[in-house]
Amino acid sequence: MSRPAAKGWCPSALRPMKSGDGLLVRIKPNFGQLNSKQLLVLADCLDHFGNGLLDITSRTNLQIRGVKEQNYSNLILKLQTERLLGTSEKLDRLNVIVSPFIRENSLTWRCANQIYSSVENLPLLPEKFGFCIDCDESRYLSNQSGDIFIERSSGSGLVLRCAGLKKGFSTDESNLTSDVKKIIGWYLEKQNSEETERPMRMRDIVSKNKFPWKTSNELKKPLLEEVTVGSYQGYFVLAAPFGQLKSEHLRKLAAVNQKIQFTINRMLITESLPDKNHGLVNEPHDNRLKMNVCPGAPHCSSATIKTRHLAESLAHQKEFILGGNIHISGCSKGCASPNSKDMCIVGNEGTYDIVEKGYAWDKPVVKCSSQTSVLEHLKEIRS
Numbered sequence: 001m002s003r004p005a006a007k008g009w010c011p012s013a014l015r016p017m018k019s020g021d022g023l024l025v026r027i028k029p030n031f032g033q034l035n036s037k038q039l040l041v042l043a044d045c046l047d048h049f050g051n052g053l054l055d056i057t058s059r060t061n062l063q064i065r066g067v068k069e070q071n072y073s074n075l076i077l078k079l080q081t082e083r084l085l086g087t088s089e090k091l092d093r094l095n096v097i098v099s100p101f102i103r104e105n106s107l108t109w110r111c112a113n114q115i116y117s118s119v120e121n122l123p124l125l126p127e128k129f130g131f132c133i134d135c136d137e138s139r140y141l142s143n144q145s146g147d148i149f150i151e152r153s154s155g156s157g158l159v160l161r162c163a164g165l166k167k168g169f170s171t172d173e174s175n176l177t178s179d180v181k182k183i184i185g186w187y188l189e190k191q192n193s194e195e196t197e198r199p200m201r202m203r204d205i206v207s208k209n210k211f212p213w214k215t216s217n218e219l220k221k222p223l224l225e226e227v228t229v230g231s232y233q234g235y236f237v238l239a240a241p242f243g244q245l246k247s248e249h250l251r252k253l254a255a256v257n258q259k260i261q262f263t264i265n266r267m268l269i270t271e272s273l274p275d276k277n278h279g280l281v282n283e284p285h286d287n288r289l290k291m292n293v294c295p296g297a298p299h300c301s302s303a304t305i306k307t308r309h310l311a312e313s314l315a316h317q318k319e320f321i322l323g324g325n326i327h328i329s330g331c332s333k334g335c336a337s338p339n340s341k342d343m344c345i346v347g348n349e350g351t352y353d354i355v356e357k358g359y360a361w362d363k364p365v366v367k368c369s370s371q372t373s374v375l376e377h378l379k380e381i382r383s
């Protein structure tokens with residue numbers, strides 16, 4: 001079965017999206033970082049204007065849910081006053097993922113800074129269009145959802161690589177923004193000649209059109225790194241339980257950190273750990289790390305099951321019952337993961353469809369009528 005088409009658009013803060021529980025407002029902190037004051041402001045915004053919860057998206061953005069329409073303009077004003085949000089439509093739309101453990105003035109930081117600073121001189125980009133800026137010795141972002149990858153070359157320069165291509169276009173810091181603009185111009189020209197309902201991603205454009213510039217394989221040999229929960233080079237890598245933080249998590253983090261970085265895999269990088277009862281995932285064997293879970297009911301109007309409730313209950317089961325990785329999806333759109341999983345549990349008119357080794361939109365092998373029967377099914381197949 002093919003993936004059902006997504007409804008609505010890719011939301012931002014200035015272009016929120018209606019969801020089952022109110023407006024969904026997505027903010028995109030520069031460099032994925034927030035300082036302690038911003039964390040406290042955000043915690044207050046979650047409590048006053050949202051439902052007290054913050055989603056970390058797979059592209060390191062932050063989502064406030066459950067915003068009532070009459071409160072929306074006050075929320076935006078507060079975010080702008082506290083410099084969690086700008087006023088520019090182009091900046092609001094810009095998607096940038098930077099490598100984890102970013103240091104101020106590092107090559108990744110300087111390249112990202114150029115993209116943020118030059119956004120007003122770039123054309124208005126499609127909502128999903130994004131940059132992955134990954135110029136450290138190790139590469140972390142090669143598998144992330146980006147359209148243009150800015151990477152370090154084997155010499156002292158940079159490589160601009162379009163998603164879908166193995167080789168890139170050589171450049172350097174002084175020519176970065178003009179070369180980015182050139183590639184975007186080509187992409188938009190090809191995009192405009194397509195008659196598609198939604199803009200195509202770069203990967204699809206390069207598969208249909210010859211890239212017009214010389215590419216080189218000067219890309220620094222990738223030492224691909226995964227980001228996993230634990231301590232690393234003096235930092236702590238934590239995961240938000242099922243990708244969601246409570247306002248109290250933000251306050252606890254702000255109490256012991258000057259700033260934190262939100263990063264890939266819905267994780268965060270901190271300098272210090274809050275007290276023992278922080279409620280965040282900091283053990284690599286935590287069952288919650290095996291699960292991708294969408295907001296489900298009542299937060300999304302397409303959902304017919306309470307995904308988080310089921311996930312909490314599975315998190316307390318013995319590891320062998322869960323088996324491998326699990327995707328719990330409120331409906332067959334499978335927003336929480338585009339990848340195949342050992343098992344998907346998918347809401348379908350109130351029942352729990354079980355897909356084995358496949359995607360949320362695949363044909364189920366079993367239908368369970370309740371959470372209890374899901375658990376019984378798991379125990380039966382694992383015994």
Ligand code: SF4
Pocket residue numbers: 294295296297300301302303304329330331332333334335336
């Ligand atoms: S997969 Fe989840 S979040 Fe996505 S539309 Fe379905 S219920 Fe909503």
